[in-house]
Amino acid sequence: MNRISLDNVTKVFNQGRPNEYAAIRGVSLTIEPNKVTCLKGPSGSGKSTLLSMIGCLSRPSSGRIHLGDQMISGLPERFLTDIRRHTFGFIFQQFNLIAGLSVIENVILPAYPLAPDHQSLMMRAHELLARFELDHKADSQVQWLSGGEAQRAAICRALINNPQILIADEPTANLDTKLSHAFMGQMSQLRKLGKTVLITSHDPVVFDSPVVDSVVELLDGSVFLGEEHAA
């Protein structure tokens, strides 16, 4: 089980240019394995930026990120990609499904570069779809899916390589309350399977949910230690 720890991480965009902007300013925190952690905070506080660094989509300007014993900040892109595809599954706010492809094709897409056996890949994909009650839509084009279905397709895609850690950026932003609750239900299922879940959100349905084990609040690129969480 890998704990994620951040040590004084900063992210500066457009460094050295007039429009230089420090989106993350010295964040240190620990994300426990097999827990659901929520990053909350107002818009522009740096949630997505932090998430992308944890998920190896980008690198910090300074500071260190450890995944278990391995320091992942500062690794070259090739290694980052390798860690990313084996360790992390991503669910994006816009779902980011590829239009024109069917649900099943979207789901198996992250597995292509790993080139698994096709038959077992399809089996895994169908299992996942069945678990999220989407198997009947396997061959539909993703652009015709409802919001909830697209969400679940995105979850299946995030899980296809069987990652240890699931990262979701504003997963409920396009969902109504009922679907948001359903999503949190799915997250608790994943935690039961031993996954680590990291969610950003400013939706109370998410951060007040009993499923969430701990909440980290961001404000202007720093961890905000408000009273409610001091308790």
Add this chain to the structure above:
Amino acid sequence: MSFIRRQRYLVDYILSSMLRRKGKNFGLMLVYSLIVFMLASVMLFTHALKQEMGLLLQASPEIILQRMVAGRHDFIPETYLEKMGRIRGVTERKGRLWGYLYDPSVKANYTLMVAEDQALDATEVIIGSAIARARGIVPGDYITFRSFDGESYSFQIKSLLDHETEIVSADLVLLNRKAYRALFGVGEGVYTDIVLSVSNAREVPKIAEKLVQRLPDTRPILKQEVLRTYDAIFSWRQGILFVLLAGAIMAFVIFAWDKASGLSAEEKREIGILKSIGWETSDVLHMKFWEGAVVSLLSFFIGYLFAYLHVFYASASLFEPVLKGWAVLYPQFQLIPSVDGLQVATLFFFTVFPYVVATIIPIWQVAITDPDAVMR
């Protein structure tokens, strides 16, 4: 093993994404195929003509001697064979009797030639297979020719000329000497021309010189000269075609560059998504390489196939305006299919290779951008 499997996944993916962008890809392939078609047509056509020229000349004698009267080709008396005397290096000399006969029913000229070595009766002929096809006749049937004085003569077809030599023999009718004289009203003691066989090609100019000295009213036509004339006309026409095509190629390069390199926002987003879900830059590049390869290979084969059909089964009909001049040299030519490996390779290199490069380079720029772009 896993490398191959990975490539298979990538090819799978690009095939389905090409189907998603049907309009763009089919438009591109259409223009691409058209260019390959044009270039390949010219190449196949000129190559086949060259081949044919070789065949034609192989069959033709080193020297043809014609008699000139008032600057025009006239019959040559049999006695010239004697008058010529012995010339060193000439291995064989013989007179030929031939002429053209217009057949109104098929609107074509036949070449009638006396064949002494075929042991034909005065009422028998051997014809080229093109004539047999055009008239719908087979050996055993009769064919009727109108003579110079309006008489009709019927001949029984003894056999057809060998299919192999069809280019040279398509319009040929072989007949008996008596039949020839009756049809054309040509008297005894003359030939159309005299042909000389020479064993050593280097002696040909010397022999020609001697012939003109001994028979001042004749003109020797040398195989080498014919070859040179053909070659000159041939190169000139090919040159014109290539100049025309250079324009087309330029247009294609611009078009391909634009189509292949101009990534739509949608495609850029797609690459971002692929990267964020764990594709490496090299996976994206591989995938795009396959896309370029599939488009260009398919277009190449389609274009080449149509060029082949165009040249060998449609008689290169699109080039007729430019190449019509050939008809003077080759009364009714029918090209034998023949493909030159080096030409195929050249064409392949100049069309497929630049295209694949043109697709990859711009993708490179997109593919190396940070994968977190999709989060914004």
